[in-house]
Amino acid sequence: MLEQKCYLRSPLLLCVFICFLLYPAVRAEIPLGSKLSVVDNGSWVSKNGNFAIGFFNISDEPNQYSVGIRFNDESIPYSQQTVVWTAGFQIVVGNMSYFQFTTNGEMVLFDDEGMSLWNSNTSNKGVASASLLDNGNLVLMDREQKVIWQSFDDPGNTLLPGQYLSCDSMLRAATKDLVSSYYSLSMNVSGHLMLRWESNIPYWTSESPSVSNLTAYLTNNGALQLLDKSSSNVVWSVFGDDHNESVNYRFLRIDVDGNLRLYSWVEASQSWRSVWQAVENQCKVFATCGKHGVCVLSPSGTADCVCPFEQTDTGTCLVPYEQKCEPGSTMMTYSNTHLYGIYPVDGPVIISSLHQCMQICQNDSRCTVATFSNDGVPQCSIKKSEYITGYSDPSLSSVSFVKRCSLPFAVNPTLGSSPPTKRAPNFCVPCLIGAASGTCFIVVILQLGFIFWIYRRRNSTRRKDNLASAGANSKGLVALSFSEIKSLTENFKDQIRPNMFKGMLPNKFPVAIKELNASIDERKFRSAVLKIGSIHHRNLVKLEGYCCEFNHRFLVYEYSKNGSLDKYIDDSTLCKKLTWRKRVDICSSVAKAINYLHSECREFISHGNLKCENVMLDGNLEAKVSEAGFAIVDGEAVYCGVSAERDIADFGKLVLTLLTGCRDHIDLCEWSYKEWIEGNAANVIDKRIEGGANSNELERILRIAFWCLQGDERRRPSMVEVVRVLDGTLSVDPAPPPFSCHRPLLEESETQQDNVSESEIQ
């Protein structure tokens, strides 16, 4: 060890050492043109056999592979051969992909369709050879053996012994969930190593002196050091507890939980052991329980996330408050607990007493949570955010207050039989909805942020506009070229609606072809197509194919014989076919389709543009919802930017339209609510319905429709509840006045746009 230290202290020797690392006498050369593929499961191995490059499967999903460098020593079992570097960090590809050292000197990862997803950008830099060095560094060199590119300069989440982390690079935690994808390790210009959440919230800093021109370095004997680049003096260092022991393999990694750990291979136990971690108390890692409430350190030192407030069956924590609580709210006290906001992090801090702290929050309609602490100065920190997380520890003197509001119930959960989702007792639907929308919002924000980040990080993965080949891809969707679309529609001869054409597949299967805004980003479009194309429900119009070529974007849907619902409502003859029973069935079918999108698909999908024009009727007048999930792609905003609550309000409006038969009534909601509350529900229904309506059913449907149309979106029920009310398996209380019909819905979509841009700025 001592030997090692002196070795590094001497600049000359350090240089020799580095040179030794970069130009080892023996190399495992990778010839130009070599190729690795998923199918062959081959690898390029370093000379000493300790490391190998190849494809591997680290995803939980089938058919998702990454290419990268992992430990390869036979003494390490395959499952413990940890991955230390991946091309493109988190890019995954399908089983037909390959990784090639092209003849023009570039390392390129090609996906299933032969498109380049990642490359080393070294095509015209004279690269003549490549090799995987004994320390796990993949280097590309020119004829003079000068390093043009090396994987050590492009780290993912791991640092190997001998690897530097300079001021302009960073380690990022892999993604377990969306919160963890924000953790990173980097060094600022004054030479402090920092763990941060997002770009601006540090939760650990190396307590090192401020020196510029430093670089971080992991030594072979397991010390993380900050070195002065010019003198190679060690400015700061930390060691693992086995620093003096002989250990064959070590690495430093920022883990998915946001902690930075140094690992050593323990031969005896055949496992990796963490010998040092940056943040001693995992609960102090920012937002450790981001979406899961409050962090509690167990006696064994592991961090448990608990839901102190309320919880769904799936383990999602809910918060019992909502902003703009009516007077009459109560404050719940949590001792030894510190709560803080995620969005935003800061809030006003006021000097006050414990009791005052609670009252200030209670009296402030926007306050959701207050934390009181007294470290000499009694301080009250007021949070006006819905996005709260925190930690709890018996040794903590902080006391937190959480506001709880009381609001009317949409549906009475105790009356329903066999609920599809069981929930904690005493839950209140508005709170639940509030929290769920909060959670959803966080998820959306994080997702957008993440997408944005990925976009910035990997603009190299941007695919070229191509793929004109027809043929079913992995999801069973047909990708068509523009000329094929032209021939299917006989040059857009038969226009059904604006931007919608009838076409005929070669097998005489009729299809409806929708033209979308050509400026839709190709990647968004493709990801939406794949998502929508993989879902099937009897009440959803099936997506059969698409065209994504240059500036053409088309969707090919199954053709619905009877057209859309608006036609039936508007036409005085056709509307006779919409009997009371049929209308109830249509409401029910649409609700089921939307519920499927919201909660039964693998991922939440919003419809975004639910209206009569997008409800199709098949041969038996059974309703099928069309254009799910594309409204937003079509507009300017980002895919998935629309909330469940918006769909639910749109559904409420659709129901009223269908019951009243009025498509153009400006004050439809206000008018029908007024009629209903004055006891004239029967006035509301379409006079053209022969035999009128079943009054019990009408009452139930109107009540749930008015709940769906609540101006405060947190009061709106979930689609699961709507389906059950329509089925008659859940009872529903009378709703307060809705007032969320025309203007408010428009405003809502505007605020959503704002949210999108805010989150992108963050």
Ligand SMILES: *[C@@H]1O[C@H](CO)[C@@H](O)[C@H](O)[C@H]1NC(C)=O
């Ligand atoms: C790929 O090769 C590795 C050894 O190099 C082996 O352990 C692994 O099981 C192989 N995977 C497949 C899918 O054959």
Ligand SMILES: *[C@@H]1O[C@H](CO)[C@@H](O)[C@H](O)[C@H]1NC(C)=O
């Ligand atoms: C990849 O790993 C996941 C989970 O570990 C497993 O379910 C899947 O079958 C694996 N795929 C292959 C091709 O080995």
Ligand SMILES: *[C@@H]1O[C@H](CO)[C@@H](O)[C@H](O)[C@H]1NC(C)=O
């Ligand atoms: C590749 O993946 C596809 C889709 O998952 C599967 O059908 C096919 O059998 C796989 N091919 C190989 C060679 O594993």
Ligand SMILES: *[C@@H]1O[C@H](CO)[C@@H](O)[C@H](O)[C@H]1NC(C)=O
């Ligand atoms: C670097 O981080 C340290 C610790 O947080 C801080 O004191 C210092 O001001 C930072 N330097 C710059 C230039 O931001």
Ligand SMILES: *[C@@H]1O[C@H](CO)[C@@H](O)[C@H](O)[C@H]1NC(C)=O
């Ligand atoms: C730090 O590096 C910059 C550029 O590499 C150089 O201009 C500057 O003189 C260096 N500062 C010190 C203190 O070495």
Ligand SMILES: *[C@@H]1O[C@H](CO)[C@@H](O)[C@H](O)[C@H]1NC(C)=O
């Ligand atoms: C390593 O061993 C040396 C000599 O035995 C000792 O002085 C040093 O403190 C040890 N280092 C650590 C980190 O334990």
Ligand SMILES: *[C@@H]1O[C@H](CO)[C@@H](O)[C@H](O)[C@H]1NC(C)=O
């Ligand atoms: C909060 O409001 C109550 C009743 O309006 C009042 O008595 C109390 O002084 C207020 N507390 C604070 C800290 O403003």
Ligand SMILES: *[C@@H]1O[C@H](CO)[C@@H](O)[C@H](O)[C@H]1NC(C)=O
């Ligand atoms: C290659 O260039 C692209 C485009 O400039 C860039 O996004 C990507 O990060 C580069 N790849 C590497 C490995 O640096």
